[in-house]
Every structure is written in C-alpha cells, then in structure tokens.
Amino acid sequence: MSVQPFTAQDLFEWLVSKETFLLLDVRNDEEFGRFKVEGPYPFEMINVPYMEFIEHEEESVAKVPKGKKLRIVCAKEGSSKYVGEILVNHGHTDVAHMLVGIKDWGNLLAPVRVAAGDDYELYQFRRPGKASCSYGLLCNKEMMLFDPAKNIAAYQAFADEKGCTVTRTFETHRQADYISGSPMLQQALGTEILVPAADFQGAAFDYTPVNDNDRFNFTHGGPTVKVMHTPGHTPGSTSYLIDDKFIVAGDMIFIFSMGRPDLGGMAKAWSRMLFQTMTEKILALDDSMLVLPGHYMDWKEANQDLVFTETLGKIKEINAAIYGITDESVFYDFIQSNMRPQPEEYAKIREINAGLVQVDAEEADIMDLGKNECAASMHA
C-alpha cells in the first residue's frame, strides 16, 4: 500500500460530485486559518499540522479517524506525502496526497457554460481558491476573456480544446486581490488588452483604453460587447454588457454584496462614485439582466448548476440593505461600518497588474494565494 497522488482538479471534481472523503490539511495552523479549501457542499476536513506528526506521531495519528478515504494537502506536496506515509504505516489503506501543493488549488480554474446562442458560447471560469470568476466569450475561432487570472495555461488549453484563439482580454479594473493574466497572455499570444485608462495610467504594457458606450464585436457575427463605466470600487471600474443580456460586472455587483470602495485609501470619494453608479446606472438596468460577478463570498451564491450568476432583480432583493439606500451619506455610513483592513500584499499586486513590478513564478504564487477581500460587506 502506498500513498497515491491526486491533483487539484481531482479534488474539485470530488467536491462537486459529493464524493465521501476526509481532507487532511497538514499545513501549520496559521496558514490553514488564513486560507482553506472550500467547496459547494459540506465535506469533512481536519487540520493536523505536519510538525505535530514529526513531534508527536502517535497522538497525531490518533487524531485521524480510521476507515476513511484520506486526501492530504500541504503547502508544497512534500509534507503531505510524508504524513501520508506515516498514516499508511499506521494501517490507513486509502491515502493520497495532492501534487504540487495548495497553490495548485489556489490557481485552479473550473470552466462552466453560462449560456450559448446560435454562434456563441459564454463560459464562467470559477476559481475556487480565490472565490473569483473570469469569463470567456467564444464565437467561431475567437475567444474574448474578461478578467483572466494568471493561470494562462488553463485558458490556452480551453481555447485549444474549443479550436479558438484568445484575441482580446478585457479588464474590468486594476485588480488588487489577484494577479491578472492579461499581460502574460499578451506576451505569449500577442492578445489585445482592453482596460479602463483611469485605472491603468502609466501601465508598462500596450493597451487599448475603453470608454463608456464603446462597442466591440467579433470578426464575424456573435454578440456585441458594450462598455459601461461603473466607477466606485475603483475610479476606472467598468462593466461589460454582452448583447444587453449579461453584465460582466467585475467588482461592481456581487450576488451577496457589492465591491468595496475603500481599497484605494479614498473611501469617501470612491463611495460617492459608487453610490452614483448604483443609483444612476445599475438601478437603471433591466431587472432581467444576468449578472456575472467577479467574485463570490460563499458557494451558497452559486445556482443549482454551480454557476455564479443571478438576475439583477433578484440581486437587488438579496441586497435590499444596500440598494435600498437613497441617501449618499447613509451609503457612506454603511461603507464605513463594514470597512476592514485589506491584505498587505494588495498594494504590490496592483503594481504587478500595471506591469510596473515583476516577480518570479514562486513569489507570484505566494502573493496570489488566498481568498479575495473585495466585498463591501461580509453579507449584505
């Protein structure tokens, strides 16, 4: 009996298919407390740090229930294998450890189809380790991406499978919580990067600025992408309307909240922008518009197909505490009462996302790991 390997992709498939197993996370308690595996359905998970197995082997082994399928994760693969071997020696028979380590879970993208028309398909790339979503719009041989993450190999493999090429990447805003894949895709494939210039002044890569009401099309047919400037989360924050049926909302609209306007250190000014965007632009949209958010806070936000999307009408109901505010100062009070610190790496991620700072792959993985902190409230 030996310790078998599994991948982050395997783990995701077990989680969505309600497979029965015990996830044993052997990272230290601080790392575990900061970031842990989440899935759409309840599953069994325990944290017994690997250093406890080293110091107190018998007691640590006793913390792991017998007769379970054990799936072990750690930071970088080595410790999960080490602990797996100890558990096999103590009589566990179904033991596997995750290859690469938790960063592969952090980088995993899980595409799911949101909609399809005669000549297009729209996919949501869920990133369960970040609780974020990017989007792919495909028509004939072209794929446009919205807010791609840095795991560009996953988008490229997806495009290959679909017989497509990534032609354009749109950014809704300059992200602070994860490293954008747009500059890497541009380097690899020469894709056009389209961004709101207000967020990308001085960026060290070539980009096409987008402006309110600009329209973008595929070479032949397919839906139209219309630009709507929706400032507040950042001054440049922009949403993209796809055929006026879907809104790729970035961090403007979340299913259970709204993007926080205090990440730039100008909470009052940006709250005012956000309030204006909410009252003048978002509330003016049709309630049947399907919102495609840039983040979620909880898997509960996913629908029965595990897609993170909801009609704007329903989102206004869920978040009545926010959308019902009609006074700017009350809105600012709400923002202030929900303000909390932002992770310290956000400042550097902003620099990276403008191409102003380069980091190696390992540092990028470390900075990019962890759930987003982008919502204005933990739950509206």
Next chain:
Amino acid sequence: MSDDIKVDKSLDLKGLACPMPVVKVSKGIKEVEIGQVIEAITTDPGSLTDFPAWARTSGNEILKSEQDDNEIRFYIERKI
C-alpha cells in the same frame, strides 16, 4: 551569525524543501542540552511560519529570526 546569541550548534538546511527543514531541526535540537541554542539556516519561505509552529508544538523557543534576500536564520533554544 548573531552578535548577542551564543550558538552551540549550527544546522545548514539551505535548499531543503518541506518537511525536511522541520524534520532536521526536530532531530538537531535533541543533540544539544536543554538551555543550549542551535542556529538553523533555511531557504524555504515556508519555514517563516512553519518554524514558529514547530516551536509551539515541540515546546522549544525561537529566540530570534533574521531574514535577508537569500536565507532565513533561526536561533532556537532547547527548552525541554
């Protein structure tokens, strides 16, 4: 080398990946007397949180840690 701490044993753990730095520091601390100090030099960024976690688990004390661009040095007193 830290000026104000007398080191009784030094462990070169550079280049080792998890779990080996902790495995070796766990073994190495048992090779000095209680009250003596070992210096452990690692290059694994994971040791920044793993060593304090190990110290809590094992009951030993990290007197000091230093980090520069290339390596991390821990000064650990054997307590038990």
